Amino acid sequence: MSNLFETLQERGFVQQCTHAEQVSHLLSANQITYYAGFDPTADSLHAGSLVPIMAMAHLQRDGHKPIAIIGGGTTMIGDPTDKTEMRAMISAEQIEKNGASILKQLQRYLDLDDTTGFFLNNAEWLLSLNYIEFLRDIGKHFRVNEMIKVEGYRQRLEREMGLSFLEFNYQLLQAYDYLCLFQKYNCVLQLGGDDQWGNILAGVDLVRRIEGKRVYGLTFPLLTAAGGAKMGKTAGGAVWLDANKTSPYQFYQYWINTDDRDVERFLAYFTFLPMDEVKRLGGLEHDEIREAKALLAYQATKLAHGKAEADKAQETSRAAFGGGGLDLDAMPTTTISGDRLDTGIPIMELFHEVGLTTSRSEARRLIQQGGAYINEKQYKAIDIVIDANLLEENALLLRAGKKRYHRVVVEESIE
């Protein structure tokens, strides 16, 4: 394998790095321990978290030892970086729960068995801190003049948004994390998004001041899709790694809908395909680039949900869009009782009830604008009433717009 650092660079993972040559050398000559933090602000990670995860996985594949930090302690404060407002505080129990589910997701990508990798909650050492001691031992190494130069803080100060003292301490705690990890585990590299650069540097400095040793930091570019949308966001909200929040099929669809311009970048980030293959795929055009997208979607889904789910999602997708008919099993389905059809169900009510629209008014609009289909036939009149005549094999196939399907199965009424 070629030099790991070069690989990371080639795949686009490197935005800034404290001492590029040394890190590069370190990675190829030694086996090191490295870490990245994940905030348990939700009970699932989303597609945006995949960049650090994939980077960590690359390092682990090369024999290095990852530490995934769950920010149980720091989340109780809230990272002000990039936030325009104070982050809502989350209860300790919630953080605990979130951490547990996030760990499960990380384990799909990383081996965290305590030998080849660790999973730690920084609440372990942060919560028991003594304020005075902390100020004396750690606080004395920080200069406020330096701290307020950090982009996130500076913005908050300039934009007159206010910054509570609580949040201001975030940087110290993250730096302290790094120090602890260095002392306990000889962790010498911290990875993070580019918005974390200031916090990472603070940690690097702190270790140097207290231990007199040099440790390193590396940041990833902050991803946005070519259209400008935030990575991992869709109309329906975030693309979660949790199968219950975003089904493997939806996850697959997210990737297959990738903008042409993003295909190559995304393949490099979110799959382990070799780079010459990635480049070849990214260079494809027209019909062929769709194959590249399918591959991206398949690989990404396989990593997140396993081969079986990826196969299923791929089949469903092909069936739905390849013209070969729809995969009814994978479709969201609602069951209604048969006698409701005797009186008939107004079309607006039906679309709303199955969740294809969030309100009746929206259903009304959808229908009027020609986005409502039943059994692939468009209905534009809002006063249509659905009755048993429209049933096909005891079911209705609803469609809103081009891509959102919902199946309604009718339950025979028991006389």
Added chain:
RNA sequence: GGGGGUAUGCUAGAGCGGUCAAAUAGGGCAGACUGUAAAUCUGUUGGCUAUGCCUACGGUGGUUCGAAUCCAUCUGCCCCCA
């Protein structure tokens, strides 16, 4: 603690006491085009038992025939002084 400013829909951001469900932009949704992409064009974007009704412009309470618009007070945020 004192003085001043500000608070609008998913976001940004207009808004004269009536004609405000609230300009404009972005975003979203739908239609046309298409490659499950992009770009472009068109329509739409609080809810409802729907040519009308209800709920909304930080909270509460006033003034008024009538308030997002005026007053008081509370809350959050910002600025200045201490």
